[in-house]
Amino acid sequence: MTKRQYYVPQGGLPPQTQLLTDRAVFTEAYAVIPKGTFSDIVTSALPFWDKARFWVLARPMTGFSETFSHYIGEVAPGGGSTRPDTASGVQSVVFVVDGEVALTINGTEHRLETGGYAYIPAGAEWSLRNDTGAAARFHWIRKRFQPVEGLDAPDAFVINENDLTPISMPDTNGVWATTRFVDPEDLRHDMHVNIVTFQPGGVIPFAETHVMEHGLYVLEGKAVYRLNQDWVEVEAGDYMWLRAFCPQACYAGGPGPFRYLLYKDVNRHMPLEL
Incomplete structure (x- = not known):
């Protein structure tokens, strides 16, 4: 491909x-x-993230996004988070568009290069770090999971668009x-x-x-x-x-x-x- x-x-x-x-x-x-x-002055810092900044593209609010939030994250070398999301019941998608990150989900580490995509279920323990020598940038989409009685929760997975x-x-x-x-x-x-x-x-x-x-x-x-x-x-x-x-x-x-x-x-x- x-x-x-x-x-x-x-x-x-x-x-x-x-x-x-x-x-x-x-x-x-x-x-x-x-x-x-997308200038420097409109970026946001988030709790428990080191050497990172985020452009917030969408957030739940009256008359705008109702179901999700969407960020673009930029993490400098040596940056990342061991507690990336402080909200409960939230699922995430991470899609890397520049550089490489180490993403750990429930104790398993994955290397996400450019084009790498990860689904992180609600309740999972996860962390993300940039241990390379260049900045990494990724999309981060969050949505509160809606469980349904009789349906299992989806599993975490990692894949690359190029595959x-x-x-x-x-x-x-x-x-x-x-x-x-x-x-x-x-x-x-x-x-x-x-x-x-x-x-x-x-x-x-x-x-x-x-x-x-x-x-x-x-x-x-x-x-x-x-x-x-x-x-x-x-x-x-x-x-x-x-x-x-x-x-x-x-x-x-x-x-x-x-x-x-x-x-x-x-x-x-x-x-x-x-």
Whole structure:
């Protein structure tokens, strides 16, 4: 399999001469956070993390993300955490986009290189450290697990995107494909974090309108995306949040593939209380 390139934020601060006009949009139905907003001054520190900083892309709040949080973490050499998450009942996905980390889950150590993906179940004991000589960067998606009586909790697993073959969507001649890290038939999971790829000219040919909430981080390429009633241009490094039932479609303009990391909530009844 061909090794992939992933856009990685580097921080810094724009010069005083830069124009203020940007593509950032925040509405009741969707948000677009362009790559230019990932500066040093918007990073967050987290408890019990050493030599690390985080860009927070999504968090539960009224009128925005309701089911998940999404960070991009940057860990300097020698940094990491033996107590990465202080919340209980929370599951995580870690996806490495630059460098290498040592991830330990329930006493078993795994080396995650670029493209490495880990699912960490709620209640697992885990730690992450960077014992290399270069910074490591990764996506970290968190969701409170929704147990169901009669279904076992999902197991931890580690894999690399480069070891998986994308699955083409029906009747698309391979221009629209999804790299699935979890079997869609496995109802133990209440979230999926996949990678979606469109070849140049590929489209979502209708306005998807569905109950699943989405977070999309553009890993590679560019496209024009339909969000609610608007068409917006997005490129590698941009982030999109889509509220449940927000109409969505896209057109991949090329010259290379358009790829994004996609979160969605799945496989559970709808809560009947607000």
